[in-house]
Amino acid sequence: MMRTIMAIVAAGLAAVAVQAAGPGFDPRALKAVAGPPNEVMVLGTPHLSGWPKDFDAKALGPLIDRLAAWKPQSIAVESLSGLQCDALRRAPFRYAETVETYCWDATPARQATGLDVPAATAEVERRLAAWPERPTASDRRHMAALFLAAEDQGSALVQWLRLDGADRHAGDGLDTVLVARLETLRQRRNEEFLIAAPLAARLGLERLEPMDDHSADRPYRNAEEEKAAGAAIMKAWDNAATARRKAADAALQSGIKTGAGVLALYRAYNAPEQAQTIYDSDFGAALKEPSPERFGRGYAGYWEVRNLRMAANIRDVFAAAPGQRMLVIVGASHKFYLQAYLDMMHDVRLVDTDAVLR
Incomplete structure (x- = not known):
């Protein structure tokens, strides 16, 4: 009995130790470099392919004007x-x-x-x-x-x-x-x-x-698995955060006929509070979906790998020519993941989009 109790206590202490353990190293705290730093601004965007066919690209003018005023020296695209x-x-x-x-x-x-x-x-x-x-x-x-x-x-x-x-x-x-x-x-x-x-x-x-990367893509084993995975993830996406996100997006989309409306949409898409909304409606919901196959966790794993490899591609551009200012234009769901991953790198400093788009 005593051995059993000791084993249980030891297992519990080991679990606490595992939970308490951190990486022991934080690259974000080590950003001293010689010469000008690398600056990156990640602009989250809707995919314009989904905008109405009668959308006039001239409405993008005020957005492009503000991006030009920031004077990026390179532009990375998805x-x-x-x-x-x-x-x-x-x-x-x-x-x-x-x-x-x-x-x-x-x-x-x-x-x-x-x-x-x-x-x-x-x-x-x-x-x-x-x-x-x-x-x-x-x-x-x-x-x-x-x-x-x-x-x-x-x-x-x-x-x-x-x-x-x-x-x-x-x-x-x-x-x-x-x-x-x-x-x-x-x-x-x-x-x-x-x-x-x-x-x-x-x-x-x-x-x-x-800078996009799709090397983490993999097909489902058969049509039945693909159908089951799609149903599980769609069910996970059917949540209150998704409903709020869709309603907000519909309101913003109604104004894109003007430059002011386009700017309002981009400011909203890049606002810090969007990060939690995107997570709650999409990846966070997928991680908790209860299918025996863990389809949602597989999807979230793919998403993290893709973003990590995108961040590495961005970092590679800086490594080839240090000390530059880069604009990254990427789908809005990628923005906050890329910012988090890029911020962990020694020679990368994030620039707030709000200051540029205001």
């Missing part, structure tokens, strides 16, 4: 790099749906330039390393073609927008198919093409930084 898409294509058993959904097929650009994604990516880096102070229109058309071959459509559009209207024509690696593609991107309702690329062109930047 899209996959060509190199990741190239890697995902090599494992169709796991990533076929991901590639179909998130990767542009650069076959037209490969045919026009003769370069596949890795070769085009290498050529982009080589040319940018020796980029002239005053590139010609021919330089920019060729760079746009290379970016398309590298599956970096946002950066290709930046080069296209930096050309005078009369210089936006075929030539230097751009054929009529690629020109048509670039003109399509100019009008596409997507935050990368309507906000990030015009802002980069206005600031005199040469490219965007794709």
Whole structure:
């Protein structure tokens, strides 16, 4: 009996010790660096692809004006790099749906330039390393073609927008198919093409930084499992926080026909109190859903891995060129996770969006 009691007490003390243990190291407290710090502002955004077809992109003007006034030196966007898409294509058993959904097929650009994604990516880096102070229109058309071959459509559009209207024509690696593609991107309702690329062109930047990551994607084992997981997570999402979130979003969406209304929406999406609302309505609810398969916990695990890898991609840009100011434009549900992860890094300092958007 005494041995049993002692074993129970020891197990209890061990459990308390485990619960009380912390990481023992906090990178957030160690941010002393030589030279200017890396500054990052994470702008949470709705996905503009879901906005009404009659939305006038001119209403984004006041938002872009404020972002431009902050003068970011790089702009990261929620899209996959060509190199990741190239890697995902090599494992169709796991990533076929991901590639179909998130990767542009650069076959037209490969045919026009003769370069596949890795070769085009290498050529982009080589040319940018020796980029002239005053590139010609021919330089920019060729760079746009290379970016398309590298599956970096946002950066290709930046080069296209930096050309005078009369210089936006075929030539230097751009054929009529690629020109048509670039003109399509100019009008596409997507935050990368309507906000990030015009802002980069206005600031005199040469490219965007794709930082999304879908390497944590994995298909369900069969249709039955997919259906069951979808039902479990949808049930978890049916909660009071989701109802409040939808009501607030509907009210904000009603004002997006004007620049003032767009600004009001972005201020609300980036307000600190949104973090808890998003968690309660989505990931927190999923973590507590009671299916025997723990579908919600699998979903939340995927979400954390994706955000960690996105944060690593952002940090990688800073590591290559320390001491810069970066704007990250990302879906609003990612914003607060990215801020939390980035704030743990020694050489990253967060900038409050409220001060910029006010």
